[in-house]
Amino acid sequence: MFKFSRVTGALVTLAAIVGLALPAVAKPYKAAEIYSKQTYKYGRYEMRMRVAKGSGVLSTFFTYKNGSEQPGTFWEEIDIEIFGKNNATQWQSNVIIGTNRPTTKTEGVHTMPYSLGDGYNTYVLEWTPSYIAWFVNGTQVRRINGGQFVTSLTSPQDLRFNLWAANIAEWVGAFDPNILPVYQFINYIEYKPWNASTNSFGTGWRDDFNSFDTNRWAKANWTFGENLADFEPNNVVVKNGILVLALTREGQTGYTGTPPADGGSSGGGASSSSAPAASITIQAENFNEVGGSVTVSGGTVGYIDAGEWFKYNNVNIPQTGTYRVEYRVASALTTAQFTLDRNGVGLGTISVPNTGGWGNYQTISHNIYLNAGLQNLAIYANSGGFNIDWLRFTKI
Secondary structure (H helix, E strand, C coil): CCCHHHHCCCCCCHHHHHCCCEECCCCCEEEEEEEECCCECCEEEEEEEECCCCCCEEEEEEEECCCCCCCCCCEEEEEEEEECHHHHCEEEEEEEEECCCCCEECCEEEECCCCCCCCCEEEEEEECCCEEEEEECCEEEEEEECCHHHHCCCCCEEEEEEEEEECCHHHHCCCCHHHCCEEEEEEEEEEEEEECCCCEECCCEEECCCCCCCCCEEECCEECCCECEEECHHHEEEECCEEEEEEEECCCCCCCCCCCCCCCCCCCCCCCCCCCCCCEEEEHHHCCEEECCCEEECCEEECCCCCCEEEEEEEEECCCEEEEEEEEEEECCCCCEEEEEECCEEEEEEECCCCCEEEEEEEEEEEEEECCEEEEEEEEEEECCCEEEEEEEEEC
């Protein structure tokens, strides 16, 4: 991620002017970046992140045409950049194109009524042949219909997350090293390719970061002129189903803490009444009725046998439409299966994969059509042998 137009009026290195990626050069601070080994084009990119706070710090997701930084190459990039300054209440949408330096940009800065660093929030980027749109917690924040910033993006791009410190105080604020270490936490990313024949998004893939998939991702080990830090592979850590990107001092790399749990609501959790609800999350153990002898332990429901069920009364569905229903589950079997039920009528059935053990949780999902209003919803075990931590409803 390079910001050429912002270096005007300042003394900068040649690398900052032309945007060349450089090998790590033992800068006093260490940042983190991952990038996809495959390239992607039109599609829907959804991720759930809790970002870093602090002046001078950026937490990002962006698509990037490899080699764009080379002189004379047409640059192609789409950005989601969350500023750590101002208590992480602002973020920037951007498209960068052009052969000339400085490049051509269409930056938009968006202010939220809550901190994006106090909890996990859901970000969506939709990139199609006719428009680019950005969403936060289910609300469209910006949309570009046609024009050069859409039609000029013709190349497949790789996907990148990074956390870094910029030397451009007028853009991101002055960097204070006393805030270190700071972290960006990423729960998942989901990609759905654009289907031109149906004008809709199809079936793609999802990475819940239960491990670091070296077939899909690589870790950066370089820097660039406007970055106060080197990208250090040791500052990329996967722990408890969360991808952690760290910004640290030299000699203090890595992450040994416990990532904050994703409670399923946006803007810092249920305590933040000003944040729009990204989704409805139900902790599995909070059922109102039960049929059978399931066991509640450690905030999960387990020892679920075939024919057993547990019901959640008066679930308020805000809008009629299709919802992605996610379940955080674990199983050591390949035969477990359950149905989401409403008042005795099955809405959809889903199989639970062997997740590698009873304590190794993964997120599975399917799409269900729901009417607005209060619903009595239940999990009915068609075949047993699974544990469940939570279920989440997100309108799509």
